[in-house]
Amino acid sequence: MPGIRSTSVRAALFTVPLVVAGVLGTAAAPAGATPQPGTSLTCRGEGVDPKAMVRSSIETVIHAPLSTVWKLQTDVERWPSWQAPVETIERLDHGPFRKGSAFRWTTPIPPNPATPATSLEITSTVEQLKRHSCIRWTGPAIGEGLRIDGVHVWNFTKVKGGVLVRTEETHTGDQVEADVPTATKILHEGLKGWLGDLKATAEARAGHQPH
Template sequence: MFGTRRAGIRAAAITVPLVAALLGGAAAPAGAHSAKPAKGLSCRGVGVDPAAQIRYRTEVVVNAPLDVVWKLQTDVDRWPSWQRAVSSAERLDHGRFRAGSAFHWTTPIPPEVGIPATGLDITSTVRQVKDRSCIRWTGPADGEGLHIDGVHVWNFTKVRGGVRVSTEETHTGPQVDANVPLATGILRAGLDAWLGDLKAAAEARAPR
């Protein structure tokens, strides 16, 4: 994709912070997540993009009731209150969180990137959902010089002492496809950070 090695390095330097901002940026707390399991996730029989080169799956056990975890994850308007990388979030429909629900959210781009854009705009649409069990959403993320098409699956399973939250995501797009190992590593860091924030927020709200 890049004409010279120098051009490739410059493009990667721009892409890395952008994708990191999109995916969560900050590292998860030590011990917050498990190693990547092998089997892919699904919701109502549908999983992530099977053709995507960039994919990652991970999970965490949250020591909180399922109702608390589910409420945090599906109350999109309140994401900025517990997700460090989400600067705004808005449901585009009303009522229960359901197939067809859509939401628009933004995340800042670090100022050291040195480009005019100040954030990424993401519009996600829920494709499949099973109450307190699973969610699958898709949607584009756009910023200056970056476009990603993402597919994200979440599973929620009761376990002793809490909930196992499992998540898997795939990305496609010309910028991220240009360096699959790098983009996959960034995706890994972002998902681990999301789970770390979800775990911390849910456990803080759990009944004592």
């Protein structure tokens, strides 16, 4: 794992409002979304990295059928149609989304005073999955002089009027561990963005009118 090779690389990491290795987004936080301290989420008994210093979790209720929410989240090749920060994506396997499925995707990093525009390549592999219930994937995000390893868990639970969606993610790597508070804030904002996009898209497809 490469270290921080220059101050410009570190500046690029900590001045970009995105989260890598699984969560990216710039949408406003969904109404009612709240951080969830305490017990970590799991999928088939496996959770996030227990040793990671950078971690965040959040949840919200989406007023749409579980089948709609699940399809949006697992039809990864269509992510760019509802998540602007996902620039390109490619399934690395075929057939139903399942344990062992893998996908490679990219997201842009805009220019800042220290570095020019660039992009990150993320390769995610599904380690655990239970249909309409949970997903856990892992994988690295790699850019010039940068590597972050992420573990991301999603839980989906039917509730009155919709679906309770909970998500938790951890990041490890020299760059994020060099400034844990900033990296944690970036991660949390990314989770809020992704959940906001998922909520808005699912509810629009279900015909739900926000109050």
